[in-house]
Amino acid sequence: MSTRRELLRFGMGAGALGAAGLAGLPVKAFAATLEPRRVALHNLHTGEALDAVYWENGAYVPDAVAALNKVLRDYRTGDVHFMEPGLYDILDAVSAKVGNRAPFQIISGYRSPKTNAMLHAKSDGVAEHSLHMDGKAMDIRLEGVALANVHKAALSLGRGGVGFYPTSNFVHVDVGRVRTWTGV
Ligand SMILES: [Zn+2]
Numbered sequence: 001m002s003t004r005r006e007l008l009r010f011g012m013g014a015g016a017l018g019a020a021g022l023a024g025l026p027v028k029a030f031a032a033t034l035e036p037r038r039v040a041l042h043n044l045h046t047g048e049a050l051d052a053v054y055w056e057n058g059a060y061v062p063d064a065v066a067a068l069n070k071v072l073r074d075y076r077t078g079d080v081h082f083m084e085p086g087l088y089d090i091l092d093a094v095s096a097k098v099g100n101r102a103p104f105q106i107i108s109g110y111r112s113p114k115t116n117a118m119l120h121a122k123s124d125g126v127a128e129h130s131l132h133m134d135g136k137a138m139d140i141r142l143e144g145v146a147l148a149n150v151h152k153a154a155l156s157l158g159r160g161g162v163g164f165y166p167t168s169n170f171v172h173v174d175v176g177r178v179r180t181w182t183g184v
Contacts, residue, residue, distance in 0.1 A: 037092045040103035041068060045075040049103055060085050072109025081110040083135040086175040090159055097153035098145050107170045108132060108139040125183050137174035155180060
């Protein structure tokens with residue numbers, strides 16, 4: 001897919017590839033889609049850790065996704081919420097970019113309306129309707145990798161929102177529209 005994007009960026013049509021190039025593309029793309037995807041999480045509030053293959057043979061693995069969602073629950077209220085699996089794809093891609101498969105440390109995953117309201121009242125940095133409430137955002141850091149590099153890797157994906165919080169020491173990633181900001 002990236003090969004095609006490169007071609008489009010340079011204004012070349014598929015015809016410019018020639019027969020050999022075209023024949024090679026589908027096989028490569030097919031192999032890439034079958035590669036299992038895994039993610040490792042370590043929730044700093046609960047101490048829970050999980051390393052799971054959450055996508056294989058072309059589909060998300062329901063049991064693995066459910067177990068990951070549980071690790072990302074609102075630790076204050078115990079509420080478990082469906083997390084958008086695209087978040088796990090972002091983490092998988094960030095791991096690949098920085099070349100480190102250490103667990104992602106979770107500062108914040110799902111936030112119940114009650115928790116979000118409490119945090120919003122305490123901090124200007126917390127939106128009244130945060131994407132954390134929709135199971136569409138995570139605040140993360142990666143042990144052994146400079147926060148700036150995690151941030152750079154997340155930005156390079158061009159997927160969803162990326163917030164950089166150098167003082168609090170985490171990067172916010174979400175599956176909302178593409179945007180970027182710096183917090184504290
Ligand atoms: Zn966040």
